[in-house]
Amino acid sequence: MLDVEQLIFENETLIKKVIFNLKIYRDIDEYMQVGRIALWQALQKFDETKGDFAMFAYMSVKYAIIRALSKANHVSEHELAVEEDVMIINSQQHHFITSNMEWPEWFEELNKDEQFLLIALYEKELSVKEIADNYRLNYETIKKRRQRLLSKLRGLLI
Known part of the structure; x- marks a missing residue:
């Protein structure tokens, strides 16, 4: 079994490719971290008798990022933002x-x-x-x- 840090380092481009293919342009660092965690979990779950690790890792990372995107969308739809700034309308306006x-x-x-x-x-x-x-x-x-x-x-x- 490979060292986890080495595996993550070697597969950074895989994570970036998934992020690019999903057309994510915001919070890239956050999704990179989700991808790293998914890669580590894939390493834990991988069964060598069932196939190639690269495809398993790619799909694990992809679906972890999709779940994170879905969760972020769900939260943003239901959150109530409290804002500090108030519209002030002066007499000229x-x-x-x-x-x-x-x-x-x-x-x-x-x-x-x-x-x-x-x-x-x-x-x-x-x-x-x-x-x-x-x-x-x-x-x-x-x-x-x-x-x-x-x-x-x-x-x-x-």
Whole structure:
């Protein structure tokens, strides 16, 4: 049986190949570590009478990374991010948030930030990037808020 460190060192390219084939471009170090652990587990489980280790290792690494991706997607769908930054609308920007539309009664159930975002996106037709740039907020923050707003609206309208 090979030394585990040597095996992992020799198969780093295999792990990178799996990550590349799965088109993973974020958190690569995390998935490299998942691949290393999967490789170590494959070494523990491998039965030499059943075939070639290289294919067994490749499939073990691939499915471990797929499981990790699936788990990460599941968590991100159900997590509620707590954000430090708050949308502050000063008096110069107040004209922006005023709405000319007559909104349904569910509109009043939204907080001020959600109302602001809804007006900016759908009445003023600004993109998420434009909102982030105009109000000096993080693009990802506005994107998450938009997703939560849409989820809340689905809940209100059902």
